[in-house]
Amino acid sequence: MALTHETVWTLGQLLQWTTQFLSQRGFETPRLDAEVLLAHAQGCRRIDLYARFDEPASEEVRDKFRQLVRQRAEGCPVAYLVGRKEFFSLEFEVSPAVLIPRPSTETLIVEAINRLRSKVQPQILDLGTGSGNIAITLAKYLSSARVTAVDLSAEALAVARRNAERHGVADRITYLHGDLFAPLPAHTQFDAILSNPPYIADEELDRVPVGVRHYEPEVAYRGGPGGLAIVRRIILDAANFLLPGGYLLLEIGADQERPVRHLIETLSPLLLEPTIYDTDRYPRVIAARKLNGP
Numbered sequence: 680m681a682l683t684h685e686t687v688w689t690l691g692q693l694l695q696w697t698t699q700f701l702s703q704r705g706f707e708t709p710r711l712d713a714e715v716l717l718a719h720a721q722g723c724r725r726i727d728l729y730a731r732f733d734e735p736a737s738e739e740v741r742d743k744f745r746q747l748v749r750q751r752a753e754g755c756p757v758a759y760l761v762g763r764k765e766f767f768s769l770e771f772e773v774s775p776a777v778l779i780p781r782p783s784t785e786t787l788i789v790e791a792i793n794r795l796r797s798k799v800q801p802q803i804l805d806l807g808t809g810s811g812n813i814a815i816t817l818a819k820y821l822s823s824a825r826v827t828a829v830d831l832s833a834e835a836l837a838v839a840r841r842n843a844e845r846h847g848v849a850d851r852i853t854y855l856h857g858d859l860f861a862p863l864p865a866h867t868q869f870d871a872i873l874s875n876p877p878y879i880a881d882e883e884l885d886r887v888p889v890g891v892r893h894y895e896p897e898v899a900y901r902g903g904p905g906g907l908a909i910v911r912r913i914i915l916d917a918a919n920f921l922l923p924g925g926y927l928l929l930e931i932g933a934d935q936e937r938p939v940r941h942l943i944e945t946l947s948p949l950l951l952e953p954t955i956y957d958t959d960r961y962p963r964v965i966a967a968r969k970l971n972g973p
Contacts, residue, residue: 688741691732693717697748704752712757713748719761720744754889766812769819771842776834777810778899784875786957787930787964788816791873794926795821798870804920805829806859806874806913809899811839811852813873818848826852827869829862831898859909860916868922874913875930880906906932907942914942918949921969929965936962943967 688696694713701709718725720743721736736744747760758764758779764771766780767788773779795801800823805814808828818826830836836854843849855862879887879900891900902908910929917927927949931939936954943951949967957963 688736689732690717690721690728690734690736693736693741693744694728694732697744700748701751706751712751715757715761716747716751717744720747755894756890759894764810767816767820769812769816769846771810771812771815772838772845773810774834774838775894776832776896777838778875778895780810780812783957783959783961783963784813784930786955787813787873787875787928788820790928790955790964790966791817791871791926792820794928795824795871799823800825801870802868802922803827804863804869804872806872807831807876807899807909808839808854809835809875811842813875814839814852815843815846815848817873818843818851819846824851827855827863827867828852829855829857829859831856831858832896835896835899859912860920863920868920869925870922871926871928872913872917872921873928876902876909876913878902878906878910878930878932878935880904880932905938906935907938910935910939911942911946914939914947914949917967918947918969921949923969923971925969927965927967927969930963931965933961933963936965939965 694717697713698710701712706712714725714728718728720740750760756779758773759775762772764773764780767785771780801821803817803824803826805826805828808814808830811828814826814828818824833856836856840854843852877900879902881904940951943949949969952966952968954962955964
């Protein structure tokens with residue numbers, strides 16, 4: 680049955696129809712997408728829908744939901760449609776000014792927390808902060824941490840600042856507008872430098888999903904030839920901004936372990952550590968450490 684004004688629809692029927700509709704169009708998580716969009720249209724939590732399947736949907740909700748489903752069918756990411764995304768059990772505002780946080784980046788967070796939890800007031804640098812999900816999550820879970828977050832986009836920094844205020848950590852995060860290390864004061868050093876840099880290779884751009892290619896900011900994912908242009912720049916300068924014993928932690932693409940490790944071996948004095956794998960057993964984080972002595 681068609682999603683029309685004339686039909687009396689319950690919330691459960693809307694979910695069933697939309698799940699089938701999105702599934703037929705090849706979306707990976709049609710049921711989840713339908714639930715998130717309907718909860719947003721209804722103005723309730725997703726979990727609340729389960730007790731309301733038999734409740735008729737108002738015309739206002741149907742109209743709003745219809746527009747959301749149409750945009751989703753065109754490829755617009757659910758996170759942009761509802762304006763938020765969960766990351767590491769925290770909710771972040773997102774907009775087309777920022778890359779949508781991915782679960783794979785949680786591996787980077789876990790590694791940083793494991794390495795820094797014993798330090799008193801660790802100093803952390805987040806390069807390419809986007810929505811601020813890395814900087815803010817670390818500030819939440821490392822209660823004495825001081826974080827500096829840098830981004831080339833003023834619009835992204837505005838989103839990140841709002842997220843920091845929302846999560847009560849704005850007083851421990853400094854946001855800087857600029858290109859990688861350029862806006863940092865001279866002689867600034869950190870216990871850890873983290874980045875989820877743009878790492879999709881130019882050669883792969885035509886295979887990037889529509890939801891990324893048409894909606895997410897290209898500057899946040901396009902990594903140049905081999906996906907290594909920004910990664911290379913970070914590796915070249917990272918040692919100068921690390922305290923002795925400090926860590927560089929880089930998120931990478933699943934096929935970039937060998938070339939990124941080679942870049943560190945040939946371009947940096949940092950000592951490589953074992954590659955960290957994500958929950959799907961893909962190489963996800965490259966770790967390197969600055970030696971304590973000469």
